[in-house]
Every structure is written in C-alpha cells, then in structure tokens.
Amino acid sequence: MTTFIVILGPPGVGKGTQAEILSKRTGLAHISSGDLFRENLKNQTELGKLAQTFMSRGELVPDDVTIGMIRERLGRPDCKIGAILDGFPRTPAQADALEQMLAEFNGRVDVVPFIIGDEDVLVDRLSARWTCRANGHIFNRKFNPPKETDKCDYDSSELYQRDDDKPETVKRRIQVYLDQTAQLISYYRHHGRLVEIDGMQTIEQVTHAMVIALKK
Numbered sequence: 001m002t003t004f005i006v007i008l009g010p011p012g013v014g015k016g017t018q019a020e021i022l023s024k025r026t027g028l029a030h031i032s033s034g035d036l037f038r039e040n041l042k043n044q045t046e047l048g049k050l051a052q053t054f055m056s057r058g059e060l061v062p063d064d065v066t067i068g069m070i071r072e073r074l075g076r077p078d079c080k081i082g083a084i085l086d087g088f089p090r091t092p093a094q095a096d097a098l099e100q101m102l103a104e105f106n107g108r109v110d111v112v113p114f115i116i117g118d119e120d121v122l123v124d125r126l127s128a129r130w131t132c133r134a135n136g137h138i139f140n141r142k143f144n145p146p147k148e149t150d151k152c153d154y155d156s157s158e159l160y161q162r163d164d165d166k167p168e169t170v171k172r173r174i175q176v177y178l179d180q181t182a183q184l185i186s187y188y189r190h191h192g193r194l195v196e197i198d199g200m201q202t203i204e205q206v207t208h209a210m211v212i213a214l215k216k
C-alpha cells in the first residue's frame, strides 16, 4: 500500500524537522522541494541556477519547473511505498498536478497535517535556524541547538545560515505563503484530509500529534 502525506504550514513552523522524524519512523521517503532546489544549486545545475533567482528573493519557483522536478523525484524507487512531501505543493496548480501524478502511481494524498504557527515566533525561529551543509539537517540556536557550536550532530558537517533565512527575506516568504499557499488549506479541508496541529508546542509534542493524525 502506498501512503502519501503532504505537510502544510508556514515557513519555519517545523515541517522539515517533523518530516525527517516521521520519515525515519515510517520508512517513507522524505521529499523536500526546498532541499531539492538547494541540492541543484550546490551542484550548479541549470535547474539550480534558474531556481536561485526566485529563492534569493523569497519568491516561488515557477510551477512547471517545480512540478517537473517533483515528478522525477516521485518516480525514484524509494517512493514505491509512498512519501512525505515537505514544501510541495505550494500552489493550487501544484496540488492539481500532484493528484494527477499520484494517480499514475496508484496513490493519493492520504492525510495533510497542517502545522499552525504564530507569525512573530516564526520570524524569530527562522532567524535562529542553522542548516547543515552536507545533508540539510536543521538546528535552531535558541530552541534546538546542536551539541557542538556550528557542527551538525549527525554528520559533523558545517552549519550555515540560509540566505533566505535572513530577516527581510523571511518576511517576504511568509507573505508569499499567505498569498499563495494558504489557499491549499481550504482545498485539502474541502477534501476532508486536513488535520490541524499546533506548531508552537515542543518538537516531541508536535511529532506525537502528527503520529495521531497519521493513524486516522
């Protein structure tokens, strides 16, 4: 049986952290569209160069480019039993494309945990977020610090601050989320798949709420 989970929520609410934990627990692949773009950027692919112009402004990469990238990713063997999607879809056109792609793989979106967070806290959280250079593991200087300063707990690689985690870009990303991605909440609610989760709890409490949501 395939299981596809879409995690919704504003930037900085903890989608990546939770997707990583759930992926380890369930064996489902973790697909982060932001990580895929950053990987392309690191490898200086054409896709990465194109995405960078949008990412550095906190804007969305065009739908056709993003959908093509996710289509290719969903076709890889580790998605055979399903996947946890983090950061995709972000627009109604992407959500429609996802339904079509999953139909091709005999799947559908089973559940959509929607992690809710307070805007001021999110800006604060993102400005303190540090990401690992090698594998994108996420830490937070205030709320979830690494054991050793500037070093990833999992692979010892260097931690860095993403350009788009700087305050001005963070505000733009939250605005883009409100303008474009928030529409998906009513889309999935209408289809009866949305489960609201309070993202202002501890990481462990949010995971617990996510696990309950997945069992439904």
Ligand code: AMP
Binding pocket: 011, 033, 034, 035, 037, 054, 055, 056, 058, 059, 060, 061, 062, 066, 086, 087, 088, 089, 090, 091, 094, 164, 173
């Ligand atoms: P994230 O790591 O999810 O915050 O994504 C970082 C940046 O990548 C976003 O601000 C966008 O520029 C781009 N991006 C990630 N996912 C998408 C998507 N589904 N659609 C368009 N752009 C995206």
